[in-house]
Amino acid sequence: MNKHIKPTESELEILGILWEKGASTVREVHEILEQSKEAGYTTTLKLMQIMHEKGLLTRDASAKTHIYEAAVSRENTQQQLLNKMIDTVYKGSATQLVMQALGHHRSSPAELEQIRRYLNEMEKKQS
Amino acid sequence: MNKHIKPTESELEILGILWEKGASTVREVHEILEQSKEAGYTTTLKLMQIMHEKGLLTRDASAKTHIYEAAVSRENTQQQLLNKMIDTVYKGSATQLVMQALGHHRSSPAELEQIRRYLNEMEKKQS
DNA sequence: CCTGTTGTACGAATATCTTCGTAAACAAAT
């Protein structure tokens, strides 16, 4: 049942905000967006309307001020983008991606430990 | 001196082919591209010409048939895309990306071992 | 030399994304 999700860069930013905040109005999203980006209010509005048309967002239009919510899950979207990336840029090798990610992004000892435990789990299941 | 590389989806496909094959003609690239995608020859040509203008490819035009080569390294490009992805889709957590990559892409025991060794290295350096 | 093949160059049509101006609907305040 997995849909072919392909959000653009701008759409991804909006999705990120909605995943964090949950259901929100255009203004709420716009105010967060403004902190990292220059954009007019109607631009954000239009984007979110289009995302709604595409099925990326749901909206509750019962009140005057509409409430939008992400219609695609963060996990699903992450997976889609990850797969494509591994495929086109890492020759299909997830291992390479993992090592590069570990190499360039400082992880805390606790995180490293978390990953180690995860690796152990993986190996148990492999039998 | 890292340039701001931002290849489009189509450009990425072509880069992937050139990284694998090394320097190639348009026809060679096109023939590989055709296996996974519907496209005319002149479309591929135009794309590669534009990529050359953008500085994504170098070309040797001394012979009638031009030879193109990737002008950006796979590693550099991977890093750029990885950074952006961790940032926008994984809330900045490389750890989460790593675990999702491990979870959904079966890795061989040898690969898991490789990652484990890499983790050990990381922890030593952290002292 | 003519002809068919292969290649590049150019330009244009199409699609998609991004941005925002303007208008209309609505509510709250004066």
Place this chain on the structure above:
DNA sequence: ATTTGTTTACGAAGATATTCGTACAACAGG
């Protein structure tokens, strides 16, 4: 009731990406 502010709707302009038709140059075989 008029004004003011907030919101959605609409449409269009600008930017970028994608696709390909057509023309022209180089070359190979006859």
